[in-house]
Amino acid sequence: MTRDTDTENDAGLERLFDAARDDAPDAGLVARVLVDAEAAQPAQSATVHRPVVRRRGWLAGVVETLGGWGAVGGVTAAGIMGLSIGLYAPETVVDWVGGEALGVQFVSDDFTPDMADLWLEGDDV
Amino acid sequence: MGQDGRDLEALDDGTLMVLFGNGAPEAARLLTERLLPRAFRHAARVLGDRDGAEDVAQEAMVRLWKAAADWRKDGAAQPATWLHKVVANLVIDRLRRSGRSVEIGDQEFADPASGAEARLQEGARLSALDQALASLPERQRQAVVLRHIEGLSNPEIAEVLEIGVEAVESLTARGKRALKAALEGQKEALGYDT
Numbered sequence: 001m002t003r004d005t006d007t008e009n010d011a012g013l014e015r016l017f018d019a020a021r022d023d024a025p026d027a028g029l030v031a032r033v034l035v036d037a038e039a040a041q042p043a044q045s046a047t048v049h050r051p052v053v054r055r056r057g058w059l060a061g062v063v064e065t066l067g068g069w070g071a072v073g074g075v076t077a078a079g080i081m082g083l084s085i086g087l088y089a090p091e092t093v094v095d096w097v098g099g100e101a102l103g104v105q106f107v108s109d110d111f112t113p114d115m116a117d118l119w120l121e122g123d124d125v
Numbered sequence: 126m127g128q129d130g131r132d133l134e135a136l137d138d139g140t141l142m143v144l145f146g147n148g149a150p151e152a153a154r155l156l157t158e159r160l161l162p163r164a165f166r167h168a169a170r171v172l173g174d175r176d177g178a179e180d181v182a183q184e185a186m187v188r189l190w191k192a193a194a195d196w197r198k199d200g201a202a203q204p205a206t207w208l209h210k211v212v213a214n215l216v217i218d219r220l221r222r223s224g225r226s227v228e229i230g231d232q233e234f235a236d237p238a239s240g241a242e243a244r245l246q247e248g249a250r251l252s253a254l255d256q257a258l259a260s261l262p263e264r265q266r267q268a269v270v271l272r273h274i275e276g277l278s279n280p281e282i283a284e285v286l287e288i289g290v291e292a293v294e295s296l297t298a299r300g301k302r303a304l305k306a307a308l309e310g311q312k313e314a315l316g317y318d319t
Contacts, residue, residue, distance in 0.1 A: 009305045016308070019250040020274045025165040029179050033161055033186045037153035040190035041145060 138204040142189075142196040153190075160208050161186055163275055167212045170270045171263075173255040177219060185211040209275065209285045213267055220263065257307035264288075265300035272297045 133141065133151050138159060145152035164185045169178035188211050189204065196204075258266050267286060271277045272293075277285070279293045286293070 009309070013301070013305055013308065016250050016254040017273050019247050020166060020170055020254055020270075022247065023166055023169060023251060024162050025179065025182060029165065029183060030157060030161060032183055033157050034153060036183065036187050037145070037157065037190050038150075040187065040193075041150065041153060042148050042194065 139196070139198045139200070142193045142204050143198045145190070146193040146196055156189070156204070157186070160189065160205060163205055164208050164212050166274060167209055167267075167270055168216050170255060170258055170274060171213075171216045171266050172219065173259050181212060181215045181219060184215055203281075206277070206281050206284055209271060209277065209281075210287075213285050216267075217263065253308065253311055254304075257304050260307045261300050261303050265296050265303065268293055268296035269300035269304060273301070 133144070133149070133155055136144070136155075138156065141152045141156050145156060161182060164182040165178055168181035168185075169175055172178050172181065185208055189208055192207070258269065261269065264286065268282055271282045271285060272279070279290050279297075282293045282297075283290045288296075
């Protein structure tokens, strides 16, 4: 066998191998194999979706106790108002509310004792 | 195909086996797509009988599905090699049961109803190849099919046929020479000169 003939035969054989590589199972066999697979396959292990539990901070506990962030907002506003009333001079506070609140006229003298009265006892300091 | 399917396509066969064993349905489709053609071609070329090859390929795939439950991704076996080993044993059993170790498939691989010339020629080529393969001893036939059609390495073929690598080299070399000799004189019919 000459070298050329040998090469030619190799090429021809390779062509046959190519044809064999392209040979595919028909759709009926594929379908049967997939049915077998389904029958043999164990049920998919159920994925357990556990609720994500986050640790609550101390602030969240306090907020919840007070009735949520809405309530906290009200408490905070009242606290700021109270602090302001304590810090500012009575006249200023009366000015804020226009001299009246809930139909009650504020008279500063009624609320704030004269400090001098606290210091004096029986006209003695 | 959904995102999950596209993600699975990037996985190797061993990982898909583990997923199949865990119940992932998409793994079955991908493994069938990748491995069934191998099993079918191997059986078809060694048996020379398309119907018999379908039976063998289906049985081999059933065994693959059953093996998936205990498949270890880090194990030594590759699913394709494992499957070829099963096919090799099934075809040997079938040949021995039928009392023949060599018999050619004279069955037309081309669908006569199709009328397509190309398909007829491909069918003729397959038929000629099967006839030539059938003239080889069983082991040579298996070695040639696994090496030259399925592209397995010599160590992989050694694992499939449970023989040494040197024996594989000898089988494939002798098998190829015998094939060429068997096909001599059929050049024109097989389109060698095209």
